[in-house]
Amino acid sequence: MCGLMSAAQRLAEAEYIARARNGDDAAFHEVVNAFQGPVFNLCYRMLGNPQEAEDAAQETFLKAYRNLRSYNPDRKFTNWILSIASNHCVDRLRKRRLQLISLDEWLPRFENPAPNPGPEQTLTDKELQEDVREILDRLGSTDRAAIVLRYWYEYSYEEIAEALSLSVPAVKSRLHRARRSLAEQWSPQSAVFVNGGV
């Protein structure tokens, strides 16, 4: 969904990434402009909350800025930055799980709407986003990252493995387990999940 790009765009992208690597801050600003969408979407899907997603996305760009010299230009820049974002979100989710009482459990779900609900956004869209969050909330952090990279970024098993530092068989087994668990929890009668999240 986030992948298609023309040859001219790709060339321009390669140019400002190269300039940013050489310390050009204006070029890095271009990088932020160009990749804020995919990075924010990944963080939002992972964390399920617009404020935290913004913070995580900002942190991702800060990490990218600090480590830009270690970026290998032979690798796709999107893959590199999304790998930083995924790992950052996985860490956040692990820390969140360590907290004994999650604040989320005390707040009604509708207090956390999707960001920027424009006038064009219909109730069905909101419901869809709500359903997606409900689905992803049921997965552990690494499984969630694998699912998000697979469905929103059309990543191959190899790309997911590289992003999450896993082996390809491990990615396949995680995806299988995640899909199976989601399918089993889905109630076809009410079109909702039958029991509490994991």
Add this chain to the structure above:
Amino acid sequence: MRHQEYEKLLFEREDLSEIERTRLQAHLIECAWCATLNDQWAAVEGILRSAPSVPAPQGFAARFQVRLEKARQRKQARLLLLTTMLTIIGLLVVASLLGWALISSGPTIFSWVLKVFNQFYWVGSVFDVFVDMLILFLENLLEQLPLVIWMAASAAVSLLSLTWITTVYRLSYRDIRRE
């Protein structure tokens, strides 16, 4: 084949060959268990596939610029603090070495201590005591330490000060990137 083997096909449908796909379809017709699981997964996957990407909120890039600037300032402050502390520690080490050289230079140290206490007794102002002590200390150093030690100490102090000044100067140009 048992359910488990069909489940594998069911959840990895995008990787299936034509033969495997046909086999799965045939199994779904005769097996209610797998057919239900298939429908449930189709519903969940349908939601995942139909949800569009969420765009970044307005002003995201501008807020990042502010954050980057703050991070840069914090890093510069940390570097400055670190360099200052290291310089102070370095100066203390040089001073201790000088003091040690002075003490080990002979019995004249007792006369020096005596002079200091005399000054302390007669001079009322703390500032004057400090200045006098410094002058006495330097006079004694010049008298008692060999020229080589004196030169080495001066070189060390100069080097530390130069390092500190250079770091402070470079900090005004340096950002938070890892070199």
